[in-house]
Amino acid sequence: MKSTFTSLTTNVTLTRKTSSKDQVNVVMSPEPVEAQGPGILNQDVDLTFARKTSSKDQGPVMSQELGEAQLRGVHPVDELEEGQLEEEQKVKQEASPVKKSRWETGLTSHKEELISHADDVVPKTSRWNRSSLSPECGELVVSEERQCNSSGSGSRHQSVEKLSGNEYSDNEYFSSDHDELEAEEPASPAQGGMNMLLGSRSVNGFQKLNKINEGTYGIVYRARDEKTKEIVALKKIKMKEDKYEEEYGFPLTSLREINILLSCNHPSIVNVKEVVVGGRNDSDVYMVMEHLEHDLKGLMERKKQPFSTSEVKCLMLQLLEGVHYLHTNWIIHRDLKPSNLLMNNSGELKICDFGMARQYGSPIKPYTQMVITQWYRPPELLLGAKQYSTAVDMWSIGCIMAELLSQKPLFPGKTELDQLQKIFAVLGTPTESIWPGFSSLPNAKAKFPTQSYNLLRKKFPAISFVGGQILSERGFDLLNGLLTLDPEKRLTVEEALNHSWFHEVPLPKSQDFMPTFPPRR
Numbered sequence: 001m002k003s004t005f006t007s008l009t010t011n012v013t014l015t016r017k018t019s020s021k022d023q024v025n026v027v028m029s030p031e032p033v034e035a036q037g038p039g040i041l042n043q044d045v046d047l048t049f050a051r052k053t054s055s056k057d058q059g060p061v062m063s064q065e066l067g068e069a070q071l072r073g074v075h076p077v078d079e080l081e082e083g084q085l086e087e088e089q090k091v092k093q094e095a096s097p098v099k100k101s102r103w104e105t106g107l108t109s110h111k112e113e114l115i116s117h118a119d120d121v122v123p124k125t126s127r128w129n130r131s132s133l134s135p136e137c138g139e140l141v142v143s144e145e146r147q148c149n150s151s152g153s154g155s156r157h158q159s160v161e162k163l164s165g166n167e168y169s170d171n172e173y174f175s176s177d178h179d180e181l182e183a184e185e186p187a188s189p190a191q192g193g194m195n196m197l198l199g200s201r202s203v204n205g206f207q208k209l210n211k212i213n214e215g216t217y218g219i220v221y222r223a224r225d226e227k228t229k230e231i232v233a234l235k236k237i238k239m240k241e242d243k244y245e246e247e248y249g250f251p252l253t254s255l256r257e258i259n260i261l262l263s264c265n266h267p268s269i270v271n272v273k274e275v276v277v278g279g280r281n282d283s284d285v286y287m288v289m290e291h292l293e294h295d296l297k298g299l300m301e302r303k304k305q306p307f308s309t310s311e312v313k314c315l316m317l318q319l320l321e322g323v324h325y326l327h328t329n330w331i332i333h334r335d336l337k338p339s340n341l342l343m344n345n346s347g348e349l350k351i352c353d354f355g356m357a358r359q360y361g362s363p364i365k366p367y368t369q370m371v372i373t374q375w376y377r378p379p380e381l382l383l384g385a386k387q388y389s390t391a392v393d394m395w396s397i398g399c400i401m402a403e404l405l406s407q408k409p410l411f412p413g414k415t416e417l418d419q420l421q422k423i424f425a426v427l428g429t430p431t432e433s434i435w436p437g438f439s440s441l442p443n444a445k446a447k448f449p450t451q452s453y454n455l456l457r458k459k460f461p462a463i464s465f466v467g468g469q470i471l472s473e474r475g476f477d478l479l480n481g482l483l484t485l486d487p488e489k490r491l492t493v494e495e496a497l498n499h500s501w502f503h504e505v506p507l508p509k510s511q512d513f514m515p516t517f518p519p520r521r
């Protein structure tokens with residue numbers, strides 16, 4: 001199928017700032033820029049927007065047929081090391097299970113490329129993500145512009161704490177993380193160029209109906225496609241407009257989100273149809289997505305009763321299937337929470353907001369721990385681990401399962417310390433014997449109140465004398481397996497999907513019989 005993206009209309013030059021944050025400036029440029037070679041989806045350098053080619057494709061696809069945007073940071077190192085990078089990328093692609101055709105190009109940190117090892121091993125078992133957790137000396141921490149707040153919106157950390165020795169110190173935590181982020185960035189601005197939004201339509205082809213929500217990185221509208229009359233969701237990417245601010249321009253997290261979502265093709269992942277431009281000087285960028293009437297956060301706030309067990313099973317299965325697709329394709333979402341789970345009146349659940357998602361390789365590289373909205377953030381990240389993997393998403397899924405069952409957040413911590421305390425108060429304070437390696441995590445030296453037992457069952461009883469929600473042995477086993485403190489022992493997405501809870505009565509409700517809800521205002 002030929003798409004509207006095939007002709008070049010707009011070229012955009014991205015200027016990488018010296019800031020420690022992922023932020024690029026978008027400048028219109030009249031010159032087409034040649035497409036660069038392939039790279040894994042990652043941090044800095046290359047980006048291709050490419051639409052999946054066929055609705056028949058179930059597996060991952062990445063093609064140049066539809067949209068293409070090329071972001072190429074021409075940092076001096078990139079130029080000097082081009083040959084070397086190509087060679088290393090070839091090695092990586094041969095090792096990677098993500099098809100070359102899919103991740104034709106991506107955001108690739110030249111630094112990560114330079115330090116990538118030719119002997120990267122692709123694990124073969126379902127636990128590949130665990131067995132490869134080995135520290136790599138001298139690697140750089142990937143900086144993330146986007147950071148999370150405690151509950152829902154994903155805005156930046158306003159206050160952060162560090163568990164240092166026996167106490168928290170705000171400054172120490174911030175400065176150590178900040179230093180690492182600074183170290184990752186080039187010392188001088190890097191110039192780059194990209195072909196972007198090839199032949200993309202104008203947003204004028206859409207009638208905005210109402211604003212659905214405003215998040216940190218985008219304003220989401222319900223809109224009608226004038227051509228097809230279809231109702232869609234338009235997410236306008238928020239630019240940082242103050243030129244005198246360090247962070248200025250087009251957020252790299254948004255480029256990453258667009259790239260990942262365009263390449264994904266799964267019923268549990270929100271479908272991005274195209275990218276359109278418009279607004280002043282045609283410089284605003286919008287993602288056109290399928291529209292879903294609700295998100296789970298809003299639904300749970302409005303519902304009078306929690307979801308029934310069979311409804312929770314239906315939602316959990318869809319969530320797990322979407323995350324299975326991501327993890328199989330080496331993508332960690334890193335911000336799973338109810339407001340990022342959309343639901344429609346056909347009982348479908350779809351994961352959205354991939355601004356924090358990233359593709360990763362094996363062995364695991366150190367990433368920033370400032371990901372995942374605090375209430376859904378796993379203990380290893382709260383304790384300062386920089387090497388982590390798909391298990392972080394599994395913790396968030398455990399928190400979501402608990403919330404679906406009880407209709408209230410499981411660990412609504414106010415600060416990071418409070419978050420850890422709330423977790424340990426329910427699941428028990430970890431020791432070296434139950435979580436080997438725990439005591440060497442950066443923030444583990446703090447004095448936590450000692451709680452010797454796991455009290456999760458008290459929150460989710462098998463019998464209720466007051467008519468509350470009950471959870472069977474198997475259901476509890478799944479929940480407890482997801483909420484395992486040691487990420488090495490936490491259930492993988494495959495293990496969760498195959499869990500016997502989904503096979504006992506009440507069986508998962510069919511999507512067709514899921515309840516419908518009035519549209520949100």
Ligand SMILES: Nc1ncnc2c1ncn2[C@@H]1O[C@H](COP(=O)(O)OP(=O)(O)OP(=O)(O)O)[C@@H](O)[C@H]1O
Pocket residue numbers: 152153154155212213214215216217218219220233235270289290291292293294295339340342352353354355
């Ligand atoms: N395709 C969609 N259909 C309907 N509503 C949507 C869609 N995508 C997003 N939304 C709504 O908009 C909200 C914000 O979207 P999204 O999380 O993608 O934006 P964001 O700026 O990245 O937000 P955050 O600050 O939470 O990271 C979602 O919680 C959801 O309510």
